Amino acid sequence: MTQPTINDFHTILPMIVLSVWACLLLLVDLFIPKDRKGITALLAALGLILSLGFNLTRIGMESVGFSGMVVLDGFATFANVLLLLSGLFGVALAYGYVRRMGIERGEYYTLLLFSVCGMMLMAQAADLIIVFLALELLSIPLYVLAAFARGDMQSQEAGVKYFLLGAFATGFVVYGTALVFGATGTTSLGGIFAAASAGASTGSGNGLMFTIGAALILVGFGFKVAAVPFHMWTPDVYQGAPSAATAFMSSGAKVAGFVALLRVFSTSFPALASDMNGILWTLSALTMIVGNLIAIAQTNIKRMLAYSSIAHAGYILMAFVSYGNPQVASVSIASGMFYLMAYTLTNFGAWSVVVALEKAEGKGLEIADYAGVARKHPALAAAMAVFMLSFIGFPPTLGMVGKFYLFRAAIAGGYTGLALIGVLTSLVSAYYYLRVVVNMYMREGELVPEREPWLGFATALTAAATVALSLVPQWVFLLASTAVMK
Amino acid sequence: MNEWLYVALFVFVGLLIPVGAIAAGFIFGPKKANPIKKSTYECGIEPVGEVWVQFKAQYYIFALVFLVFDVEAVFLFPWAVKLGQLGLYAVVEGILFITILIVGLVYTWRKGMLEWV
Numbered sequence: 001m002t003q004p005t006i007n008d009f010h011t012i013l014p015m016i017v018l019s020v021w022a023c024l025l026l027l028v029d030l031f032i033p034k035d036r037k038g039i040t041a042l043l044a045a046l047g048l049i050l051s052l053g054f055n056l057t058r059i060g061m062e063s064v065g066f067s068g069m070v071v072l073d074g075f076a077t078f079a080n081v082l083l084l085l086s087g088l089f090g091v092a093l094a095y096g097y098v099r100r101m102g103i104e105r106g107e108y109y110t111l112l113l114f115s116v117c118g119m120m121l122m123a124q125a126a127d128l129i130i131v132f133l134a135l136e137l138l139s140i141p142l143y144v145l146a147a148f149a150r151g152d153m154q155s156q157e158a159g160v161k162y163f164l165l166g167a168f169a170t171g172f173v174v175y176g177t178a179l180v181f182g183a184t185g186t187t188s189l190g191g192i193f194a195a196a197s198a199g200a201s202t203g204s205g206n207g208l209m210f211t212i213g214a215a216l217i218l219v220g221f222g223f224k225v226a227a228v229p230f231h232m233w234t235p236d237v238y239q240g241a242p243s244a245a246t247a248f249m250s251s252g253a254k255v256a257g258f259v260a261l262l263r264v265f266s267t268s269f270p271a272l273a274s275d276m277n278g279i280l281w282t283l284s285a286l287t288m289i290v291g292n293l294i295a296i297a298q299t300n301i302k303r304m305l306a307y308s309s310i311a312h313a314g315y316i317l318m319a320f321v322s323y324g325n326p327q328v329a330s331v332s333i334a335s336g337m338f339y340l341m342a343y344t345l346t347n348f349g350a351w352s353v354v355v356a357l358e359k360a361e362g363k364g365l366e367i368a369d370y371a372g373v374a375r376k377h378p379a380l381a382a383a384m385a386v387f388m389l390s391f392i393g394f395p396p397t398l399g400m401v402g403k404f405y406l407f408r409a410a411i412a413g414g415y416t417g418l419a420l421i422g423v424l425t426s427l428v429s430a431y432y433y434l435r436v437v438v439n440m441y442m443r444e445g446e447l448v449p450e451r452e453p454w455l456g457f458a459t460a461l462t463a464a465a466t467v468a469l470s471l472v473p474q475w476v477f478l479l480a481s482t483a484v485m486k
Numbered sequence: 487m488n489e490w491l492y493v494a495l496f497v498f499v500g501l502l503i504p505v506g507a508i509a510a511g512f513i514f515g516p517k518k519a520n521p522i523k524k525s526t527y528e529c530g531i532e533p534v535g536e537v538w539v540q541f542k543a544q545y546y547i548f549a550l551v552f553l554v555f556d557v558e559a560v561f562l563f564p565w566a567v568k569l570g571q572l573g574l575y576a577v578v579e580g581i582l583f584i585t586i587l588i589v590g591l592v593y594t595w596r597k598g599m600l601e602w603v
Contacts (some may be wrong), residue, residue: 003575023589030596 004066011065011072014055014080015120021047022113029106037104038095044109045091048116052084064126068188071126075337078483079123079259082341083252087116089348089458090248096452097244097355103149111141112248119256123263128177128187128217131260135173135224138256139166142249146241154362158240165233169223176216180268183210192268214269218279221264224257227317228287231310238306243358246302247351250309251344258316258340262333266323273324280321285421287314292425296432301354301367304432305347308391311429312343315422318406322413332413334481335405341476342390342402345469349462350387353380356449356459364447367436371445380449381440383463388433390466393426398466401473547599551591558587 009016025047029040055077063072090112098104118138125131143166147159181187183206184195196210222230238246269276291311298304319336322328357364357373357380374381390399403426410419439445469476526533565572565580594600 003573023586026593027589030593 007063008065011063012070012121012124013058014051014084015117015124017054018047018051018084018113018120019117021050022110022117025113026107026110029110032106037106038099040106040109041091041095044113045088047113048084048087048091051120052081052088055080055084068190069127069130070121070124072124074483075259075263076124078337078480079255080120082255082344083116083119083123086119086248086252086255086344086348087112089352089462090244090252092454092458093247093348093352093355094242094244095454096450097242097358097455098148100450101149101242101360103151103242105148108145108148108245111144115141115145115248116252119252122256122260125260125263126189126267128180128189128192128264131264132170132174132177134256135170135220135260138253139170139224142166142245142253145245145249146237148245149242152240152362154240155242156240158237161233162237162241165223169220169230171220172216172223173220176213176218176220179209179213179216181213182206183213189264189267193270196268196271211272211275214265214272214276215279217264218261218276218283221257221261222283225254225261225313225316226310227283227313228290228310231287231291231313234310235303235306238309239300239302243302243351243355246306247348247355250305250351251347254309254313254316255340255344258313258336261320262323262336265320266329266333270324277321277324280317280323281415281418284314284317284321285418287311287317288421288425289314292429295429298432299367300365301370301436302365304367304436305350305354308429308433309347311425312339312347312391314425315403315406316340316343318410318415318418318422321410321415321418325413328409328413330481330484332409334477334484335402335409337480337484338473338477339402339406341480342398342466342469345462345465346387346390346397346399349383349459349466350391352455352459352462353384353387356380356452356455357447367439369445369447370436370439371443371447373440373445373447373449375444376447377449380459381437383459384440385437386463386466388437392430392433394430396467396470398470398473401470405473405477547594551594551599554587554590558584 025040025043028043029037032039058072059077060074061072061077062074064070065072091109094108094112098108115138118134118136118141121130121134122138125134143159143163146162147156149155177187180192184192184199186192186195199206199210219230223233226234238250241249265276288311291307291309291314295304295307295311298307316336316339319332319339322332354365357370363369370384373384386397390397393400393403403422407419407422410416410422522532526537561583562580565576569576569580
C-alpha cells in the first residue's frame, strides 16, 4: 500500500473542503435556533462558494490520486463547476420555499451539500468502486430530500418510490461492476480498457460477460438519468418531492449521472461501441419520443417538467451514441456537456418560477393556474417564457444553441435519423411548453407569485444567462471542448 | 475445475443434511397434535396476541444508532489487526473515520434521540 502524498489530497481538494464543511455545518446547525435556519442556508452557500473558488483555481490542472482511484482533469473541473452551481441554485430556491411550506429544517442544506459531494466524487471517479460510492453518496441524501415534507403524503410516496427504485438501480450498477470485474480482473476504468483490448487481441477475453456487465451499468445509470424505459419513477418523484428539492435533483443528479456514464463508457468500453451503438440509439430515440409525447397530456406543471426532463435526457443521450467513434467522439461529448449546461440553467430557471408560484398544500401547480401571471408580474412571466423557449430550442436562447450542436454532432457521426427524431420531437414539445406561455399571457387569472429576494435573483440570473450565453456560444463551447479534449 | 467440484460437493452435502433431517423427522416422528404444539414457535414461551402488533416508532432510531456503531466495529477489527503494518496513515484514517461517526453521535445526542421516550 502506498502512502498518500499531498498530491492525492490536492486531486480532490474541492470535494474535501465541501465534505468537511458539510460535517461541520451539521454540528453548527444544532446550535442555530429553529426560527433562524436561514443562517444555515447562508453557511451552506458559503461552503459551496468556497469549494467553487478552490475548483476554479484548478482549471487546466491534471493529476491522478489515491493509487488511480480518483482523477482530476478538465472534464472533472468543468463538471464540478456545473455541480457546485447546481448546489448554489438549489440553496437559493430552497431558502424561502422551505420556510413558506413549513418544512424549514437545517438538515435540508446539509443533505444538499452531501449530495453535491457525491456528485463531485462521481465526476472525478476513475474506478468503478468509487463510481459506486459516489452514486450512493449522491443518491441517499436525495431520497431524504424527496421525502423532506414529512407531513405530506405525496412527498412520503416520492421518497419511498425514489428510494426503492434508486436502490434497485444501484443494484444493477453493482452487478454490472461485478461482471466487468469478473471479465477483466480490475475495476480501474483505464485498467478495464487495457484488459479488454488485450483480451480482444489474444481472443481470450470473456466477451459476453464483459458486454453484459457494461449493459447492466448502462441500465443502472439509465435509471438515474431517467431514460426511457427506466423512467417510471420520474413523474411521481418529481411531483411529490418539494419543488426546490426537485429542481436540485432534476439538474444535479442528471448532470452527475451523465458525467459518470460519459466517463465510464468513453474510458472503459470503447471496445464495445459496435454493440452499444444500437442500444444507445434506441434508448435516445425512445426517450425523446416517449418523454415529449406523454408531456403533452400533463396538466400539472411539475409532472410536465418531469416528462420534459425525461425528454431532455434523450437529447443528451444522442451525444453518447457515437462515443466509440474517435473522429467525432470528442466533439459529440463536448456538445453533450454543453447541452447539460444549457439544460441545467434552463431547468433551474423553470423550477424557480414553479417555486415562486406554488402555494401551500400543493396549490398553484396546475398549468391552468398560471393564467394571468403576465399581468401581475410581467418579469416573472417573461423569464418563464425565456425558459420555455429555451426548452423548445428557440433562438435566442441557450437551448437552441445546445440543440444545434447536438444535432450537428449526431449528423457528423452518421446518425441523421436520430437527429431527425430530435428535430421532430422538439417541434412536438413546442406545443406543451408554449401552452404555459399562452396561459400566462393570454388568459385571466389571479395567482400572485411569492416575492423572495434569493429566488428572484436565481430566476433573473438564469434567465439572463440563458439569453446572454446564447449570444457567445462559441466561448462556452470552447470551454466544454477543452474540458473534454484533455 | 477441480476446486469447483469441491464447491458443488459442499453445496450438495450442505443441502442434504438439513433436508435429510427434516425429512427423517417428518417420516419417523409421531404426529400427535395439540393446540400448543400447533402454535407458532416464537421463543419457547406461549405466544400472546396477534402477529400484527404495532411497535413503537421510536425503536428505529435506536436501531439506527446501534447499527452505526455495530458497523463501525466491523470496520475497525481488520483495521486494528493490520495497524502495525499500515503505519501512521492508517491511524489518521481510522481517527478520521471515528470522528465522522462521532459527528453522527453528537448530532443524535443533541437532537434528543438518546432520551428514552
